[in-house]
Amino acid sequence: MADCKSLAGCPFFNDKMPDTSGLGAIYKKKYCQGDPAKCARYMVFTKLGKPAVPPDMYPNMIELAQQILARH
Ligand code: SF4
Numbered sequence: 816m817a818d819c820k821s822l823a824g825c826p827f828f829n830d831k832m833p834d835t836s837g838l839g840a841i842y843k844k845k846y847c848q849g850d851p852a853k854c855a856r857y858m859v860f861t862k863l864g865k866p867a868v869p870p871d872m873y874p875n876m877i878e879l880a881q882q883i884l885a886r887h
Pocket residue numbers: 819820821822825826827828843846847848850851854855856857874
């Protein structure tokens with residue numbers, strides 16, 4: 816269990832993205848304050864930098880993250 820190093824600047828963690836699924840709090844616990852390495856946003860920004868992270872990508876969108884990483 817560890818806090819993500821991007822907590823302060825992350826739009827998902829700071830409620831700048833709509834929580835349409837109602838799972839925001841669960842994701843924060845699971846990814847942001849649990850296992851950031853499994854977060855789709857984290858995967859993309861650690862490998863490609865913050866500008867490569869789609870603004871509407873949620874932590875559970877692993878397939879999208881893998882597609883983005885595969886393209887680079
Ligand atoms: S785990 Fe993902 S969603 Fe959470 S703060 Fe880090 S980059 Fe943002």
